[in-house]
């Protein structure tokens with residue numbers, strides 16, 4: 001049976017070029033800072049995002065955790081969106097492991113938080129209150145449908161943060177999707193952030209790894225945080241080698257994933273009972289709702305899985321599909337035809 005796996009862009013497998021680079025990678029002990037391939041990847045990433053330094057970590061979750069542990073102490077507060085990945089999908093690790101208090105502000109459909117809502121959430125100095133340290137934003141915004149935050153929004157957020165002496169963390173798991181969709185360098189989206197995390201293992205198709213980027217001082221502290229959560233790796237150049245290929249050759253092709261997502265979304269919009277905001281389909285993620293008395297999203301996902309079309313319900317009446325490397329336009333056409341047969 002043909003399988004069209006739209007569950008996530010994390011299902012992408014390393015390219016032949018990545019496997020070759022991994023096999024041939026020069027390595028050393030990265031806890032001693034002696035892995036030349038890791039060092040090269042970290043320097044490339046720093047240059048790409050125009051930050052002083054970067055740090056390879058095992059996953060996006062680890063990158064966000066290490067970043068927040070570096071910005072915030074126990075009892076400090078981070079302002080973040082109610083639909084943020086860090087708030088919903090990371091086991092509350094910032095609270096469980098870091099004693100960091102989350103202060104939640106609603107995410108708007110465009111992935112932003114209203115600046116007035118953020119300002120109102122900042123705590124004044126008062127012995128009763130936690131201390132606000134950080135604002136965390138997400139670009140692209142996963143749960144809001146892969147929408148992009150613009151350089152203009154980031155600049156306004158940066159002004160607000162500086163006015164209040166706060167730092168900004170950017171969960172840029174898919175920052176290169178945002179960069180390609182907007183046609184601006186990723187560095188422009190990262191400029192107002194004190195720290196940025198991005199993933200190599202999603203649309204960029206590397207098998208493992210994320211990077212945390214920031215000032216040299218920030219990265220020196222983040223390297224300690226990475227070690228305490230067990231993230232100090234040894235001959236990690238094997239992983240970094242694939243990451244170098246990802247940055248060099250997998251960024252520009254994300255435009256294909258975005259075009260396929262649009263084709264998919266426009267097809268879905270035609271089906272009875274499907275509600276979809278085409279304006280939210282800006283990158284590789286398609287979120288839509290099913291409004292039918294005869295079928296829940298869970299049931300639709302199960303029926304479609306039997307036909308080889310895989311995707312995930314994400315709560316309530318909503319489902320998510322993600323396009324990626326290895327999914328061609330003809331695969332989308334096949335998936336749409338299968339769904340049409342079930343929903344028609």
Ligand SMILES: *Cc1c(COP(=O)(O)O)cnc(C)c1O
Nearest residue numbers: 059060061062085138142171173
């Ligand atoms: C996937 C994702 C993460 C976490 O990355 P993992 O490598 O799966 O731990 C963090 N933030 C966002 C927005 C993501 O989509």
